[in-house]
Amino acid sequence: MQAFEEYPCPNCGSELNYEASKSSLKCLHCGTAFAIQQSTEVIEERNISIFKDAETIPIAPVQVVVYRCSKCGQETQKEGDVAFFECRNCGNNVLNPAAYATRRISPAGIIPFKISKQEALDRFANWIGRGFWNDNDLKKLSLADKLEGHYVPFWTFDCHTENDWSGYAGRYYYETVRRRNANGEEVTEQVRHTDWTWRSGSFERFFDDVLVCGNNAIPQDRINDVYPYLLKDVVVFDDEYLLGWNARAYDKDLSETYQLARSIMDRKIEEDAVSRLAEDTYRDLRVETRYSGETFKQIILPVWLCQYLFKGKTYHFIINGQTGAIGGNKPLSVSKIATAIIIGILVLIALYFFSKSG
Template sequence: MERELDDILHCPCPSCGAQLQYSAEKEAMTCNHCGYTEKLTLGNDRIEELDFNRARTDTEHTVERRLFSCQRCGAKTVVNYDTPTISCGFCGSQNVNPEATKTRLFEPQGIVPFRISRNQASESFKKWIGQSIWAPNDLKNLARLDTLHGIYIPFWTYDVQTHSEWEGDAGTYYYETERVRDPNGNVRTQQVRRTRWWYRNGTYDQFFDDVLILASRQLPQQTIQGVYPFLLDQVVNYEPKVLLGWESEVYKVDPQEGFAVAKQQVDQRIESACADLLSDDTYRNLSVRTQYANQTFKHLILPLWICAYQYNGKTYQFLINGQTGSIDGKRPVSFWKVLLAVLAFLMLVFVLVTISGKKKRSNYGMTVPTMETPVVVKSTVSSLKFDVVSGMKKWVGEGSTVGG
């Protein structure tokens, strides 16, 4: 494969010539070789909202970039250093001599630099893994430091002015006294709630600012929402130097697709606002027609620590928000630990049943436990199983729904 080194960013150390990297700890460019540190001052005066209607033809804010695709999961990353091997941050697999392709892409308008360092991230990970009593014992060794990746994840943000016309029926409750005959043939009175419906309509105007939409397909929107929020008031001008020493994923969701997702979220918020306007005690037949204007968008990249590891042939991901340190992820559940816990519980139940059976026998001279005892025990066992299973679902279940 032909290497094109010209688009690899070089930022040599003025004191020793080694490549400088961006340090999350120092929030500065640093040299790992001689310890040189250079403060980076990043403003926010160049963060521009782009015209959404020009997105398809925009050549002013797009550049040609060299991308590497993961051979296993297809994640596309920009790598800012020359390397024969790339370990994929999303699935943990090693790619030797990854193939590079050139694509025209929107340049990020803004970035939130990493604040959480590798050491902080790995400490949080160890703590988090240790918290689960159901996690297999060998997991701690498996989640090694080299599986921890600091990756800038692509996002779109959208602004839109909306004007909505809504109509429907508002409902007001009132009560009537009714005479009813009960099963014994006696007549008595009771209060019955009824609803009076009346037509209502109106308009609703709202400006939506910075609706944040994930532009990656490697992480489901639901997964990343586990480490929300990102503090977007701290977004600074995009500066390629900040990426030195870090990976950055390239967006796969284009601006149009991202807007469709943003529009769903906006529509939901409009609908619930209109429902509030329509409703008296209740409402029905709400219909909303919305016009969208002044749509703008921008491309942001936000910091995320990802630990992707394989356990029993399944990929697990653990995430840390690189700005705030907020943690979320999935842990494998040890089959043996769960089985042992269930067996131990059943044993305990058996002992209790035997004891209470003996007590009953000594009290009443009966040879079998009464009916209540096994019934109570049964429901306790099934509720434990339910907890274990739902717990497993929470940790193991694949989240792939886009929403929220």
């Protein structure tokens, strides 16, 4: 039998939610607030080599779990990797502590939500209102129902690298050449040449907290728009923070996300190598990297997600649930763009006649 946890208000027995604006649990009925007892435990980096091979085993299909509500007696079915849900009949809050145990690696830390739904809606209104190209009808959109707060699993990686690089540095020089043009007149021209010099060297670079999203529904390039998360505020994971929020276990495992982290690190290492090698230009760059001291943590981060339909097209935005940073795509105003194009054409016509008359 699956063990679920309910968190009734000690004062009145109603539901408690984790409230972003208060940074505490708050009763929906009587309004009493309760602080979450924070653990003083240190979140440790874990050695990657111990887990990487074990993690290549595919994530097993998750069983459906059945919760029988202690308040109304109704049953609610959920996928077993959902960590928080509500009774489908009376809305009673339920935590499923076994959700993260459906994966090999459990979360070590969490950044609790700081941005409330109202703040998130305000950020959106402010963001969408900026810029001449936006449709005025956008401001009338009511997105409260479509905006969802999710606790999303992320992986962070630390790694030490030693890098040997080599290649040709190119320096431009110019030669003055005389030649005859099509009219038979003698002209001089500057011709560019490149002087190539072989170079090599080595450098070390330490990577701290390379952050990769562990949820397939959020592409990495979208979440990049709302970075950074302030990871110094990570606290020891406690599922009480999940009360009232969407939360489920990762679907991108350690080995998959570590490959992504490596490609992020390799790009930075290449930039470093280029800055050491290149003069005016470079070619045949080779970098050999040795990775050591590779460690990781799984942490849960707060994300506001919204997808909406506007004039027949789908748009989305993401808000960092800790800092309020926002990213996404905005609808453009067709009428404003048309007006701008017409004005542009009129200006060109006016300039043409002006230059003719002058």
